[in-house]
Amino acid sequence: MYCVGIDIGGMSIKAGVVDKRGNIVKKNTVTTDVAAGPKKIIDDIGKLILSIVDMNDRDFVGIGIGCPGAVNSAAGTVDCAYNLNWRNVALAEELSRIVNRPIKVGNDANVAALGESMYGAGRMYTDTVVLTLGTGVGGGVVLGGKLYDGNEGKGGELGHMVIQVDGEQCTCGRRGCLEAYCSATALMRDTRKAMTANPDSAMWKYSPTLEEVSGLTAFECCKQGDAAAKSVVDRYIKYLGEGMLNFANIFRPQAIILGGGVCGQGDYLIDKLKDYCIKREYGFAGMPRFDILIAQLGNDAGVVGAAGLIYELI
Amino acid sequence: MYCVGIDIGGMSIKAGVVDKRGNIVKKNTVTTDVAAGPKKIIDDIGKLILSIVDMNDRDFVGIGIGCPGAVNSAAGTVDCAYNLNWRNVALAEELSRIVNRPIKVGNDANVAALGESMYGAGRMYTDTVVLTLGTGVGGGVVLGGKLYDGNEGKGGELGHMVIQVDGEQCTCGRRGCLEAYCSATALMRDTRKAMTANPDSAMWKYSPTLEEVSGLTAFECCKQGDAAAKSVVDRYIKYLGEGMLNFANIFRPQAIILGGGVCGQGDYLIDKLKDYCIKREYGFAGMPRFDILIAQLGNDAGVVGAAGLIYELI
Numbered sequence: 001m002y003c004v005g006i007d008i009g010g011m012s013i014k015a016g017v018v019d020k021r022g023n024i025v026k027k028n029t030v031t032t033d034v035a036a037g038p039k040k041i042i043d044d045i046g047k048l049i050l051s052i053v054d055m056n057d058r059d060f061v062g063i064g065i066g067c068p069g070a071v072n073s074a075a076g077t078v079d080c081a082y083n084l085n086w087r088n089v090a091l092a093e094e095l096s097r098i099v100n101r102p103i104k105v106g107n108d109a110n111v112a113a114l115g116e117s118m119y120g121a122g123r124m125y126t127d128t129v130v131l132t133l134g135t136g137v138g139g140g141v142v143l144g145g146k147l148y149d150g151n152e153g154k155g156g157e158l159g160h161m162v163i164q165v166d167g168e169q170c171t172c173g174r175r176g177c178l179e180a181y182c183s184a185t186a187l188m189r190d191t192r193k194a195m196t197a198n199p200d201s202a203m204w205k206y207s208p209t210l211e212e213v214s215g216l217t218a219f220e221c222c223k224q225g226d227a228a229a230k231s232v233v234d235r236y237i238k239y240l241g242e243g244m245l246n247f248a249n250i251f252r253p254q255a256i257i258l259g260g261g262v263c264g265q266g267d268y269l270i271d272k273l274k275d276y277c278i279k280r281e282y283g284f285a286g287m288p289r290f291d292i293l294i295a296q297l298g299n300d301a302g303v304v305g306a307a308g309l310i311y312e313l314i
Numbered sequence: 315m316y317c318v319g320i321d322i323g324g325m326s327i328k329a330g331v332v333d334k335r336g337n338i339v340k341k342n343t344v345t346t347d348v349a350a351g352p353k354k355i356i357d358d359i360g361k362l363i364l365s366i367v368d369m370n371d372r373d374f375v376g377i378g379i380g381c382p383g384a385v386n387s388a389a390g391t392v393d394c395a396y397n398l399n400w401r402n403v404a405l406a407e408e409l410s411r412i413v414n415r416p417i418k419v420g421n422d423a424n425v426a427a428l429g430e431s432m433y434g435a436g437r438m439y440t441d442t443v444v445l446t447l448g449t450g451v452g453g454g455v456v457l458g459g460k461l462y463d464g465n466e467g468k469g470g471e472l473g474h475m476v477i478q479v480d481g482e483q484c485t486c487g488r489r490g491c492l493e494a495y496c497s498a499t500a501l502m503r504d505t506r507k508a509m510t511a512n513p514d515s516a517m518w519k520y521s522p523t524l525e526e527v528s529g530l531t532a533f534e535c536c537k538q539g540d541a542a543a544k545s546v547v548d549r550y551i552k553y554l555g556e557g558m559l560n561f562a563n564i565f566r567p568q569a570i571i572l573g574g575g576v577c578g579q580g581d582y583l584i585d586k587l588k589d590y591c592i593k594r595e596y597g598f599a600g601m602p603r604f605d606i607l608i609a610q611l612g613n614d615a616g617v618v619g620a621a622g623l624i625y626e627l628i
Binding site for chain 2: 127143148150151152154155156157158160161162163164165173174176238239242245246249250251252253254280
């Protein structure tokens with residue numbers, strides 16, 4: 001038995017034949033022809049699938065798709081995806097005219113979270129929260145081994161939980177979202193602020209100009225003992241820790257899994273977060289603790305998680 | 315077919331025979347004998363049940379119980395309930411020795427939320443978030459018509475979501491929780507602060523001393539145009555609105571239901587919250603909106619919701 005997982009991105013569409021243990025046994029990619037519109041892209045997805053599977057093979061049981069934007073996972077439609085320039089696209093229905101298999105669609109961040117939970121760092125757990133710390137903060141929630149994505153599949157917007165009313169401006173329009181403090185973008189903003197305020201900081205050696213600042217600057221200089229860098233890292237840990245504690249109180253997951261570039265810090269990041277959270281966790285001593293883990297699947301999480309949309313039903 | 319719902323409180327234990335439409339057709343109450351310990355209380359619950367049902371009646375299909383504290387709803391145990399002085403009580407197992415029926419146990423706030431969702435203001439919806447604005451902020455989440463209470467039933471602690479890092483001290487030990495801004499306790503604290511800072515405020519006429527301040531003081535004086543009272547109400551609405559928007563992004567419920575004393579303000583409160591939220595909701599125009607409603611069941615929500623723990627399984 002196997003499924004096809006599709007990861008639709010603004011630049012390329014990735015497809016993989018995924019076995020039930022989450023291994024990608026065959027894959028192919030096509031450029032996302034955004035300008036040509038949804039019909040052409042759906043045709044391309046159909047061809048991509050046919051390039052890696054035999055439609056006569058009864059072991060091929062279904063197709064899962066991760067798509068950016070507001071996806072109605074119950075209906076299999078994409079209501080709005082800005083970076084594809086899609087509005088009200090009946091993705092599952094249109095694709096089913098090309099490939100005759102069950103098709104499930106989910107939001108790309110939620111689907112990647114499902115992949116990481118089912119087959120990556122979360123595979124030993126049934127209840128996980130995944131946070132991806134990148135340009136923004138994405139994420140997803142898996143409960144009882146199944147993706148939880150809210151009414152019409154439009155929940156699970158974990159990055160847009162306000163943790164500081166009237167705080168930093170977020171891209172979503174509100175102020176003080178987790179994303180506005182814990183994305184790599186926010187980390188770099190805070191690093192630049194600290195460098196500007198501290199002309200003697202060692203961060204100026206690591207990143208000689210503000211343009212050269214990366215998500216590494218503050219963390220690497222903190223390890224060397226630079227005080228300004230430490231204040232940036234401490235603030236980052238504090239906001240991320242508070243966000244994670246919020247999710248612990250709401251979902252009480254067995255594990256919170258962190259992905260994205262910032263997680264290149266590995267145990268250095270995890271140890272600081274554990275230290276922060278363990279002192280502040282809600283409830284009595286017997287309350288179930290959550291583990292904190294680094295994601296393992298990288299860019300494959302999308303394809304594998306898309307297949308997981310089918311496997312979680314079986 | 316009927317169930318028995320039990321609502322265990324620190325002062326009294328309420329029991330009701332609840333039909334499948336959520337009507338309490340018979341009820342009884344017993345004082346909570348905290349000093350006598352769990353065995354005596356469980357015996358009392360057994361007697362309470364036998365006083366309102368006939369164990370030979372096959373229409374009597376199960377018993378649901380709402381209990382304060384850290385309840386393991388999967389195991390039917392109460393791990394820790396401070397105001398009952400209980401630790402590791404096998405409630406369902408012990409009670410099943412007295413009454414031979416399926417028994418489900420849940421946290422009291424979550425169970426009351428289930429009752430309000432299944433049979434009260436939320437009965438037309440399948441996905442709801444309930445917030446009770448009282449001494450603290452309690453709540454619960456119902457998804458697909460079923461109570462969602464997290465791993466081991468210890469999630470759904472909606473009042474302990476930090477919305478202001480380093481903000482007001484919360485009873486849970488963290489700072490800046492929703493409860494620390496939106497409980498009646500917090501409203502009264504902020505009212506007293508505003509009165510102290512504004513000796514000419516009309517609030518001094520409504521509540522001549524700080525001891526006389528209630529959850530009504532700021533709201534009633536705001537309606538009369540008092541500026542200091544308006545600033546208290548505006549702040550209250552802002553924090554509650556931000557909290558509700560957070561839950562909308564996480565759960566994308568069809569409705570958020572508000573209960574507790576503050577909701578005596580009715581449409582005055584709801585209209586202000588709608589106005590706040592509609593301007594700030596995340597996502598494009600086609601995103602599903604949430605309705606904002608006032609709870610309808612009052613103190614019966616606990617008993618009815620406890621029965622709902624059985625009915626949601628049928």
